[in-house]
Amino acid sequence: MSQKFRIALVTGATAGFGHAIALRLVHEGYRVIATGRRQERLEALAGQVEAGRILPLRLDMTDLPALRALPHSLPQEWQAVDVLVNNAGLALGLEKAWQTNPQDWETMIATNVTGLVEITRALLPGMVARNSGHVVSLGSTAGTYPYPGANVYGATKAFVDQFMRNLRSDLLGRQVRATTIAPGLCGGSEFSQVRLGDQGKADAVYAGTAPLLPQDIAETVAWVLGQPAHVNINHVEMMPTCQASAGLAVDRSMLGS
Template sequence: MTRPLKTVLITGATAGFGHAIALRLVKDGYRVIATGRRQERLDALAQEAGPALLPVRLDVTDLAAVQALPASLPEGWREVDVLVNNAGLALGLEKAWEAKPSDWERMIATNVTGLVEITRALLPGMVARNSGHVISLGSTAGTYPYPGANVYGATKAFVDQFMQNLRSDLLGKQVRATTIAPGLCGGSEFSAVRLGDQAKADAVYTGTKPLLPEDIAETVAWILALPAHVNINHVEMMPTCQASAGLAVDRTMAD
């Protein structure tokens, strides 16, 4: 019996990267399970994408729901071939001693705990079938520090290290593991959520031509289209208007 088209589960599919990835992969012939917290946005996405997309309400910080997810999927959708760990957020740009502990806790719960829990929920099926792919969205903030990135940058560094270690665990299995680490990227809710102000969010991109969610979706599509024996470990991508700034020096402390 021939298996149906490959099934992809995407977290955080209600906006930004996840929304663009879902639409691109449906266009490329995949079946997509689009998950997120906002049911009305999932319903709108399903209307746009058609019957190849299954909307499933899921908050990755609800660990009981994450752990129950594989068995709760409808018959015919339970064999997930590709997991795209996209759900994540940044909150605030305050220095560490000024930041809200509640913001730190929410970033860790989403970017770290939610990511590892859903990976753990779906990975056994991939290993049992000896086929699959886990793609996680990291960030250049996990490599290049900047003021105010404190816990956000640390969560994205965790993503990269977790995925490298996952790849080591998967040695000898036909299950792939990839991190995509974008830099400056517009066209999403990221900065508005982080700063809590749309005008401030818009100012982040003034005078720039940033990456767009469609660029991330294109990268995911390229990775998935490669032969099964090819594993892309890590993709770091920036717009041409961005580069790492080098080390900062304070020149006011000389005797």
């Protein structure tokens, strides 16, 4: 296999953002390790491009031994990962904090926080040793702007943003870049269906809107990676034009009490 291609690893590539990012990076000239839990979807993704350009790899982001063993468990010709796109993540439920299922909180933390830092820790030493690489993590505007029911999901995305900022600080003086991309309202993925557990409710989230789409996120990832080697894009916050921050909420029920 030709060694002219750079290697990118994209987590959560079975649908939505990760699927679009993997295809876009192949278009940009990368070989892509596409990971996720649904092997059949990864195989289908690999079948959309030239043979050998996508390596489908079943990987559960909550399987810590697998994440820690990743650098040496990859085929030798795929081990020098140049780009890590931390896309895998999820939200579960919109209940208020005292009503939520604690297992949902644990799952979000295990995937959005623990899995992300573990795979980053696994692949980062190779990038530092080669003095070349880029870590891109998908955050969310929920990490900046709170809303009812976001509780732990928003907190995990705030963690991602701060972790990446500190990572950039650690990497000062090395040619390894670190970027957070924080989208707002996004359609065209399984995000709301997974969160709400109902396709009808998921569709209602986007009724009357023109949300961001996975292709918009993939375009942004490609732009970030395509900057000159001396340019680090620290943070990208993006929303569709139908969305803006809502400002502070005020409870007026206490008037006259």
